[in-house]
Amino acid sequence: MSKIDFTRFHTYAELTTHLNELALAHPDLCSLHSAGTSPAGRELWVMELGSNKGTIRSKRPAYFIKGNHHAGEVTGCAASLYTIWYLLTNYGVDSLCTRVLDERTLYVMPRITVDGSEVYLTSPKSLRSSPSSWPEAQLQDGMYFDDVDNNGHILQMRLRHPMGDWKVSERDLRLMARRAPDELIGEFYFIYPEAMIKNYDGYEVKMPRPLWSIDYNRNYPTNWKPDHRQHGAGDYPFSQPEIKAVADWFIQHPNIGGSMSYHTTGGVILRPMCTAEDSKVPKSDLQLYKVIGEMGTEETGYPVVNVYRDFTYNPERPEVGSYLEWVYEALGVMGFEIELWDMPKRAGIEKRGFRANAEKTDKEREEDGLKLLAWNDRELGGEGFVNWRPFTHPQLGEVEIGGWLPKTVRQNIPPHLIEEEIKGNCIFTLRHALALPEMRITTVTIEQQDTATHLVSLGVVNASYLPTNVTEMALKIRVAKPVTAELILPEGMQVVGCKLKQELGHLPGFAQRKVEWAVKGYGEVTVRVSGEKAGQAERIIDL
Known part of the structure; x- marks a missing residue:
């Protein structure tokens, strides 16, 4: 297929065509799914990306990218679509793209506000998220x-x-x-x-107040407040079907450990917390956010800031119910939001x-x-x-x-500057994805103990930067599942004095562990190490 035109913003029909063509052209690297439908019946497309080499996609560390929480912020969709295209067309050519597709799974939802963005792109009108009347049914005087x-x-x-x-x-x-x-x-x-x-x-x-006042990025449950406190929040958390679809996708894919949500404008990378200063962020998480965030600044030139301190108009009434709050504070996932496009910076205005x-x-x-x-x-x-x-x-x-x-x-990048602006953001997300924890087996040794018993020793490592729990927050809210090592034995074999499946706790970045089993019997044995957000590795041995 020919290169997608990234000097314009694409309607829903065009986006759908591009995604289907990419999926057909690269069936060994991606598959297209629907996470749900909008009130107008449009599909919420998610492209699943990963090569067919090695571990299946659902058992790899995964990264989630999405655009267009807000209907008019169509640059976010462009950045998401560009990431899909860039990965698929550079696999086997570019080392970064090849590593990401061989070792990680990416889920990319280019556009959440499929109904609202269609209004925005096909008429002079602007709106926050959805073309549904809320909270008033009729236009006010x-x-x-x-x-x-x-x-x-x-x-x-x-x-x-x-x-x-x-x-x-x-x-x-x-x-x-x-x-x-x-x-x-x-x-x-x-x-x-x-x-x-x-x-x-x-x-x-x-x-x-505008007739279309719902704000999809205020409809998440973490710190959610009703409309009298937080404009646009909706009647209750996840009341909007598109946001419920995002949540369902997350819950159905527990291997997601990192995330990027694209917005406009500001030319800034946002990190937690959204309602408090850095003193409320666990120290280890703050350090990880700073280190990963530095990669973002290297690729984009955007500074990394605490949302509450640097991106909040009124500290007495911070904006709440956002996606970033939910993924970090409720799921323990290391999420960022990027406000693409910085017109004042281009004009030489000092950033504040x-x-x-x-x-x-x-x-x-x-x-x-x-x-x-x-x-x-x-x-x-x-x-x-x-x-x-x-x-x-x-x-x-x-x-x-x-x-x-x-x-x-x-609100969006002038069309001729789109690719120039979004490429660095794409590269940042790929580098972040590679920093996710990844469990590997380094050694398997077998020592015969007696005529029917062998000592099987397994060396494992978290071969990447982030810990297997990803964030300290995940431990704090008790959602981080420990890494496990297990044996899968054929009938007639058994372990002696230990469990088939052993918990290893959590491994910091690049940390190693050793686990042993006494195995009685003979046959083909599978050794497997797994982390919910750190992937799975296994080997087959003969005893």
């Missing part, structure tokens, strides 16, 4: 986003008004700057989203955390706006910003409509 000038984009409107709190910047006529407290004379504006107004009384412009950004002065914001526009002119030929133009609004009268392209500049 006030502004609702609409492409009122029918140009295919929902931009901004500026309305000239003496009480407006914005003015045109003296340094660039495209940029709106805040009106100073003592500016009483001049031309001022209100700025609104491009919209119509339901039940407009000619005076008050209300800003109601959420709270620091919120504290910027009006002057600093104007300077940032000028840098963004200069970058747009320099790198995008001015095409990322639609210049203000007059329009007669049917309710507000004379306005001007313009602003940044919301879907392919602000």
